[in-house]
Amino acid sequence: MWRASFTKVGRVLAGFVLASLVGGAADKPASLDAAHWRQAFARPDHAPTPAENPATPEKIALGAKLFEDTRLSGSGDMACSTCHQADLSFSDGVDRHIGHDGQPLDRRTPPLWNLAWGLSFFWDGRASSLEVQAMGPIENEREMAGNLQTALRALDADPKIRKAFAAAFPDDPTVTQANLAKALAAFQRTLVSPETRFDRWVKGDDKALEPNELAGFSLFVGKAGCVACHQGWRFTDEAFHDIGLPGEDKGRGPILGVNAANHAFKTPSLRERVWSAPYMHDGSLATFDDVVAHYAEHVVQRPTVSADLPRRIELNDEERAQLVAFLATLSSDDPPRPASLPAKAMSWGTDERAIPTSTVGQKDKRFTPGAIILKLGEALRIVNDDTRVHNVRLDGRGRSFNSDAQNPGDTVTIGFDEPGHYDVICGIHPEMRLSVEVAQVR
Template identity: 55%
Template sequence: MILRSAIVVMALVISNLPAPAQFPDLMPVWRQVFARPAGRPPSPANNPSTDAKVSLGRDLFHDTRLSGDGTRSCATCHDPARSFTDGRARGAGLDGAALQRNTPALWNLAWGKSFYWDGRASSIEAQAAFPIEHPNEMAGRWPEIIGRLKADTTLDVRFHQAFTERPAIQPVTILTALADYERTLVSPVTRFDRWIAGDQAALTGAEIAGFRLFTGKAGCVGCHAGWRFTDDRFHDIGLEGDDPGRGVVPGGVAGLRAFKTPGLREIRWTAPYMHDGSKATLEAVLDHYSGGFVSRPGLSTNMVRGLTLDAEERSALLTFLAALSSEALPKPD
């Protein structure tokens, strides 16, 4: 909490710095804030990662037998070829109609604190159950799913190798394997990572100028902080529509149309943007924060009011945001 508050204050201070020469003095702080963690992704004590579970979870992620009619898998909407999104403004239901919200990417979930745009799931294991059971997403029914998977003798052996639970194939082991795989989806190292670690040649002058805007005048860092570029909190950023968001989830504030801050890693490949997919481009996102939002009492105090960016500043900020993504579309195993 103290670090988060300090980041917001720093953003306000930086926006008023009179001379660019003062900017490098803050780099030790930003290197700490944006440094990538070392080692393997964290896993909870009740689901320690194993190669057997990860391999099984990867295959289950692509397995259409988890859906009621055998036509959908997790990868149908979270397509690895689209950076684990579907490229739609809002996901498509089984009936062909648009679902309520945009399909989020799955990068770096291992470090998340809550899941879904409204934070309704407290773990990846819990999150994995929702689409499988939802009648207009995968419409899976557990007795049928388990029966289909048990009929696959090779898969049955793999479950027995991965789990000590008996029976080995049951909802909890399926969800556990899926979660273990999803925790391995870590966004690749980018030029930004090399730059923040000390390689001064890794970013261009325009990208560095964009970083200064991101952490200063534009105030983006107020919500998009940390190496994943998210504070894992919920904010009303003034989007139109009547989606109650966090306001109807236990722990949320009734009437507050807040949604979880998305991470910005691989953002180049995950359009369209926002919880409703209403912004087709990052240019449109900047338009929103430059006065295109709905002003209302619950609007996040982290948002900069009256933000005006000239053409050069907009270009620099967009160039920096692109540097948070891989140069080519990542292709995970």
């Protein structure tokens, strides 16, 4: 029943997006609810920093140095910055970087903006934090081909570096893998993309965007359907989607062990992308025009294509040009330099008050309620009343659960043998978090 109302306007126009769009007939330019979108795209005033690795100036300075240090690679000729170049939005300008074996890497080097807000890392989300991610390229045979222990010994032999580690980690002044990872992560969290013309419009300056750019924004949040995935000031929902690019790479599917997530990749931010062409996980699209043409004409139809991707996007030449003009307003006019935002300790849990119940819904990519109290012995029922495929997961406390693909209409049931706190997530939409308090009742 709930479904019928969605199919009329296309499955992408879910929830709050729907509320602001009904009334915009297909051919007429939809009138833009500027107040609504200005709120939806407002920039934050702080950057999150995890409690386990608080940002300090010394740590950030050390991370910045290490990011450029070729001693981290086996050959001594490659640093993080070899592939993640500041002037290219911390990407490298090629479709796929040539690896140590002379062959192109499997995927394109992603830009590194705004990862402080990230929930998972790499195109397939296989790293759970920037601290975990940092060890990947060093040990990777095809990327830096380094040996971590060798690299740590080389750094430890350098008195200047030892001093910098001691300043950054006064409680544990050693050159260790954990401290190396923390410093690199702390530095990368400072890579916040600066304000652009679009942000001036968001702040209320109506003249900051040209009429064609504003028309492009109307399409972006309207009939082109882009905002279903590219949402919030960073323009990403942090989720994994198959957008119908040809290619064999299975992306998120093998990471989760869920075939329904095959060909799904993390929605990238769209900030400062003028500087980071070519685009997509495989670097297969050279320009914004190619990207828009992909969405309008070249989507490979297969069962895994995201429910958030409109089945058909019709855009004439003028509209395509408007969308491209809008995308450019999310980039700086000169090679961007990171904005400085004060850091603030943040946790990703829900701050909702826990409600006693055993049934949870998933509409609009949200567990509702987001925090519950369950009686020990009672089964938790998670009902997919959403339009999307989900993947309910639970890790930790000796309890691990993976629902596989949970299609719209499916109910997942989880039992708990032990009282305590459990975090339930969706492997495809990591912003979905459910806090479960299993309580003993006598």
